[in-house]
Amino acid sequence: MKRTLKLKLVKAVKIKPSFPFDFNSTFYKPDHFTTGDNFWQTDIRWQTWNWQGRPLGIKFLNRGSVSQPVVEIKIYANYKISLNSLHSLLEEIKYSYNFNLNLKDFYQNFKNDKILGKIIKKWRGLRPGHPSSLYEYLIIGIVLQNASVRRSAQMFQALLQNYGTLLDFAGKQLWCFWKPGGLKNISEDELRLLKVGYRAKTIKKIDEQFVTGQINELDLRSQNRETQMSELLKLYGVGPATVWYILFDVFHHLDYFDHISPWEQKIYSKLFFNRDPENPIAVSKLLKYLERFGKYKQLAVHYVWEDLFWRRRTEKIPWLEKEIRQ
């Protein structure tokens, strides 16, 4: 059993995102499976963060409103974090959660859309966002491949609990991701014992490619989408589905939408065409339909999707339960 790392509060800052900004729908995405690296309750989000190779705990608190947003960020560590490092961490947080995204044009364009209209009103200030680094997201993407939600969550938790660090901060115990290259001394067979199956090979290779510097997140961030895609596709085990997730969640492309997996196809068929999910609309037709959202295709679907999963928390949506297969 690994030791728990106790962290102390080292810094608290208040940041004002651009408005409108909705704390809860930005910091909690009900469609993401829970993995023990974060915890949310109304107006508070706990999140572990491997920053520059070391584990940190972060507590986000809602200190404002949608129209006058203020987010307090409390940082917990077990070492002295330099001012420089702290500053760049805050910049990274702002980037990850799209604190400065301007939503006005999107809202203006679609306030009368028959599907989006109501949703953007209800979720005004919702930002897309994801706390994972590229490395972390690649690992997540790999455990998502060819597996149902329950199995993906199981694989991810096994990885986290074996190679991550359990942090104790702000009243929570949460697992923090290991750093890129952290699997250097772990064999493929050892990974297989965690029942990740053939993904063991992929996970090893991804980890190695970060050690050797074959891929650099910040460099890639400054490249255009085509370059990002082609670089990511070079990684062993990364194909169009994984790239599609990363382009949105890691590189924040709000417009790119070219991939629909079978289970998503069923859900979109119901959402956009009120079609029986068992008799779904063709992917090509769905993609054509999404053209109406132009440069906000991915953002628009994110809103519809989050709305659906937020509703799932309070209403019964039998057809959805059937498609999710927990």
Add this chain to the structure above:
DNA sequence: CATCAGGGCCCTG
């Protein structure tokens, strides 16, 4: 019990 399809991707032919 056995068989099978997954929230893909690689590799082969």
Add this chain to the structure above:
DNA sequence: CAGGGCCCTGAT
């Protein structure tokens, strides 16, 4: 460019 194989799991 089509299709088999891959790990494991829960559903049938």
